[in-house]
Amino acid sequence: MKKHYLLTPGPTPVPPEVLAELSLPVLHHRTSEFGEIFTRVSEGLKYVFKTEGDVYVYASSGTGAMEAAVVNILSPDDKALVVSTGAFGDRWAKIIRAFGLTPDVISVEWGEAADPAAIEDYLKKNPSTAAVFVTHTETSTGVVNDLEKIGRIVAATDAVLIVDAISGLGGEPLLKDDWKLDVVVSSSQKGLMLPPGLSFISLSEKAWLAAEKSRLPKFYWDVKRMKKSALDKETPFTPAVGLFVALAKALDMMKSVTLEKMWAEYLLMAEAARDGIRALGIEPFAKSPCRVVTSAKVPDGIEGGKIVKMMRLDYGVSIAGGQERLKGKIIRLAHMGYITRPDILVGFAALEMTLKRLGYKFAAGAGVAAVEEKLK
């Protein structure tokens, strides 16, 4: 018998209470019962996004909501700035290019956070910029960007600030309204403790003005349709009803714990993970580490993919390796959503056993001991 530990930065484990909801008979989506679920979900998402604005739910993965942000805000001749700190920042540029625009891209060395001053400087030189695209927590490298500062900078211009909070929402602090984040998108399978299949979008008033004028083509992703249907507590097209019902449950759980306590808990686990990594003589990778995923440099002479594979196959613990240019060079261990302290301990024990078998030299137990010390 094997028990699986999902310590990957999405999908993340789903609480049994939420899984149980998924095995209930399907509701019809044009009924008062669904309307009640719709209202609970809408209120719960406002709480998690820290917004007074509506949050809409698509049946899609997170990339769908990213595409929705692009096609609802931009028009063909718009100037767009992408601030990329890794693979998911680059995805913004790929989507925008797919719709025929050529964005400017400010990239940093992978592992570093975005420089707000560079964004400020760009916007001064390019005052006609229509939108700035950033990433909240860049899952591919493990950094968090300073959205509060970036929000202040972009709010002073005519540009709409668009944030990919797919991996960060629910785990890393994000105050949509207070920080003046105009569009925030996210999805279900990370901090929100659900299986993949739902994505979210929320727009500020400034973003709605852009959406009214936007001339990129759209049908499925059209936020104006979402807004209209929401008046009747419905979605324009058949919602993923089962996931919707489960989301209502997950949001109830988050509300009862409170977001602030969740944020504090993930921070503690992140610090514990970094202590554990260092105690093994390994260097953390991210310069401005986020609290939802810890990235670490793979020791010289070991192929990162081997660590990931051995941990999964032999110990039942799934972590992630590096993507694209970081393939084989880093490992990533998540602490978001329903990942809890005992999971981190199991993860470090499995990591130690794996590293030992791969010939890496370290004081056995040192990593787990450092994690224990922080979590005690």
Added chain:
Amino acid sequence: MKKHYLLTPGPTPVPPEVLAELSLPVLHHRTSEFGEIFTRVSEGLKYVFKTEGDVYVYASSGTGAMEAAVVNILSPDDKALVVSTGAFGDRWAKIIRAFGLTPDVISVEWGEAADPAAIEDYLKKNPSTAAVFVTHTETSTGVVNDLEKIGRIVAATDAVLIVDAISGLGGEPLLKDDWKLDVVVSSSQKGLMLPPGLSFISLSEKAWLAAEKSRLPKFYWDVKRMKKSALDKETPFTPAVGLFVALAKALDMMKSVTLEKMWAEYLLMAEAARDGIRALGIEPFAKSPCRVVTSAKVPDGIEGGKIVKMMRLDYGVSIAGGQERLKGKIIRLAHMGYITRPDILVGFAALEMTLKRLGYKFAAGAGVAAVEEKLK
């Protein structure tokens, strides 16, 4: 305590074996375990689509796959023909218009099937037509279109034939390859006995040639990305893993029953439903009725919405009313997916009790008796 009977043409009831899969812990989607599920799903969908070609799975509702068909096949200057037999045929035209094209539309009186001769005539007069969009079973009216004949006509031209089989797949015969249907899209929550949240697309070689040339913008829906990822038994973006696993189970169940037996069973239930409707002195609505949903004219003096509401609230039986121009004028009762004979009997009993309370005069028990007679 109330037990719910879902006799709506989507969502449809989900078998307990499939619901149970949805409550299992989430798999990671970049693993060999998911690869095995991916293979089972791919093979199972080929069986259901009756095709040798690949079938790809999106995390979206059915409308998403319709949009995918449009943006992957058409280019900005293309001439497109929409053959509309109801609300879902009209949706093709709306999506195409949203992407800046102006399709020609052949519409019929709602309740009638498409006339293949009219399509043939149109294509003779418009030999440069790039694509013809049709509906398999038109859920809004309850008709089935003659796809075999339409397939033969379009195959003799340069046009790509694109079929919305969202409500028909699995219930109404559809032989994708034999009938030369170039693009078929469908979704999870109708004949495939799953909750909503997955949609499907399959392309013929002729369709792939169009897809290679297509110049409408796309990212999330790009079938070329789907094709590339499928080589690694993956999807380009995070799949709705839980629904994917459940789909593998549902497809296994369908294979073990066989599609041919399922088609015969739904036909029998459709005939029983029409007999029952007539025995109540009510007229079936569809001129060329499909075997997955029965539509019936609401008796004079009764508002159709009242029937639907009373059946749901007082007897736990969900059926559908009419959409758009048919609102209040017809009722629709589905027999697709996991809807079985006893469900139809319960549905007719609840319908009789409801009609009686609404003042309609008929021989009590006559509808149920006619259904019993056909199903005995």
